[in-house]
Every structure is written in C-alpha cells, then in structure tokens.
Amino acid sequence: MPTMPKSLFWARTDTAGAEHALLDDRDGLTARGVAVAVDPIPCTCRYQLTTGPDWTVRRLEVEAEGAGWQRSVRLEPAGDRWRVTTSEQGDLDAALRAAGHPPAGPPGTDEPDRLADAVDVDLGGSPLFNTLPVRRLRLASAAADTTHRITVAWVLVPSLAVVPAEQVYTALGAGRVRFTSGTFTTDLDVDPDGWVSRYPGLAERVPGR
Template identity: 75%
Template sequence: MATLPKSILWTRTDTAGAEHAVLDDRGGLRARGVALAVDPIPYTCRYQLTTGPDWVTTRVEVEAEGAGWQRGVRLEAGDGRWRATASEQGDLDAALRAAGHPPAGLPGADDPGRLVDAVDVDLGGSVLFNILPVRRLGLVSATPETARRVTVAWVLVPSLTVVAAEQVYTALGPGRIRFASDTFTADLDVDADGWVVRYPGLAERVAPR
C-alpha cells in the first residue's frame, strides 16, 4: 500500500471521538482515514476515497465495526451511474437495541439508480468529505454569497446505508463556507486549501496547525 504525504487529525466536539486521515491532494484526492466515536454506539469506521483530477469522486470504500458486528460498503462511479456493493457480519441491530436505539437500515443502496444525480459522496460523522464539493466547485476563492447545490451519496454511520441527499455550500468570504442540508446549517472555518479547521457542533482540527 502506497504511503501518502499529508496527515490531518480532527477531534470530535459533539461526542467522544476523532478522525485521522492520510492523503494526497495533488491532482485530485486519494485518502485513507479512520473515524472513531461512541455515539450512537462505540464504533470504528475506516474509509478509502479516490477522485479524478477534477475532484469528482470515482470510488469510496467504507468499513464500520463494533462489538458483535461489522459492515462494509463500496461505491464505484462509472458510465453515469453508481455501483454499490455491501457486506454484513454479526448483528448491528442487536447492539443498537441494547443501547436503547432503534434498528439501523441495511448497508448499501437498495436502489443505486436513486444516486444517479450524485457527484460527491458524504460520510456521516466525517469532516474530510466536506472538501469534495468545496474543492470541486472552487468555493474557497468564490465571490461571497456564491451558493452551489449538490446531490451527494450520503453514507450513514454506523449502518452504512446509502441515500441520496441534497446539500448547499455557500462561500461567505475568506476562510468561511456555509453548509446546509434540509433544516441543518453550519458555518465552517476552512484553511486556504479548503480543509475544515472547525465544524461547529461536530469537530475541530488539531493537526496540522
């Protein structure tokens, strides 16, 4: 497995947890990451992400694991559509019920055709994936109040269910990007390359500074 030249670490601010990614963002993005959290139940989530030179996502692989269960999903873009492959071992629903939470959906996409308009992928609880539309659409240097609506293949965690979701990214000026999805809104602090420094209510970057 090839080494990657950059490393970013975020700590969660909404719950106990963190995210660490190693990456290469020269000519697109290649990234491998690990996210850990205790909500809704303790889990470890590992991902691999690849885009083209235009920052359009071409492949994402995600694995999530906790006590007594493990799930995986792979999304591949090609020929104007997404291919989704999922796997499951153990019983995530039993772990969720024991913690007082409702059962999860099945991993993967029940109808990948519903993802046909998605260009980007978003991973629940991950800060890294916000970079995809920000860099692809050039929002770091965009005129303030420039807004772009995107459709994403949203991978829920820990279930790894994949659904289509609409999101809006708005440039607010140097170092600020507004993220909105449904009724949720957050003003993200980003660095000169678009990487999230602070995501209110979710995470803050601790390295590099």
C-alpha cells in the same frame, strides 16, 4: 500501499471521538482515514477515497466495526448510475437495540438509481468529505455569496446505508463556507486548501496536524 504526504486530525466536539486522515491532494485526492466515536454506539470507521484530478469521486470504500458486528460498502460511479457493493457480518441491529436505539436496517441501498444525480459522496460524522465540493467548486476562493446546490451519496454511520441528500454550499469569504442540508445549517471554517478546520457542533482540527 503507498505512503501519504499529508496528515489531518480532527477531534469530535459532539461526542467522544476523533478522525485521522492520511492523504495526497497533488492530483485530485487519494485519502485513507480512520474515525472512532462512541455515539450512537462505539464503533471504528475506516475509509479509502479516490477522486479524479477534477475532484469528482472515482471510488469510496468504507468499513464500520463494533462489538459483535462488521459492515462494509463500496461506491463507484458506473456510467449514469452508482455501483453499490456491501457486506455484513454479525448483528448491528441487536447492538443498537441493546443500547436503546432503533434498528439501522441493511447497508447500501436497494435503489441505486436514486443516487443517479449524485456527484459527491459524504460520510456521516467526517469533516474531510465536506472538502470534496469545496475543492471541486473552488469555494475557498470564490466570491462571497457564490452558491451551489448539489446532490450527494450520503453514507450513514454506523449502518453504512447510502441515501441521496441535497446539500447547499455558499462561499462567505474570509475562509468560511456555509453548509446547508435540509433544516440543518452551519458555517464551516476552511483553510486556503479547502480543508475544514472547524465544523461547529461536530469537529475541530487539532493545531499542527
């Protein structure tokens, strides 16, 4: 496994948790990351992400694990659709019910055709994945009010269910990008390379990482 020249670290601000990503963005993006969080139940989430030079996704592999359960999902574009492969061990739904949460259902999707319009992927709770459209659409240096509406394949955590989601990214200038999904809106602080330094209500980059 090759070493990576960059390291980014975020502390969660909505719950106890953190994310550490190792990456190479010299020709597209290759990234390996680990995220931990205690809500809705304590779990560890590991991912491997590869894009092309234009920052379109080539493959995403995610593994999530907690007490008594483990799940994985792999997403790969295959022509005009996405190939979605999953595995599951143990009983995540039992762990969620024991913690007072509703069941999550199975990982992946039973209807991959619903993802046909997705170009980017998004991983729940991870600020790294907001950089994919920011870099692909050059929003960090775009004129203020430049707006793009996109569809993403959104991987929910901890279930690893995959659903289509419409998102809107708007350049605000001065290192800020507005992110909107449904009724949710927040203004992301991004560095000159498009990496999120502050995601209000979710995470902040640890200085020097």
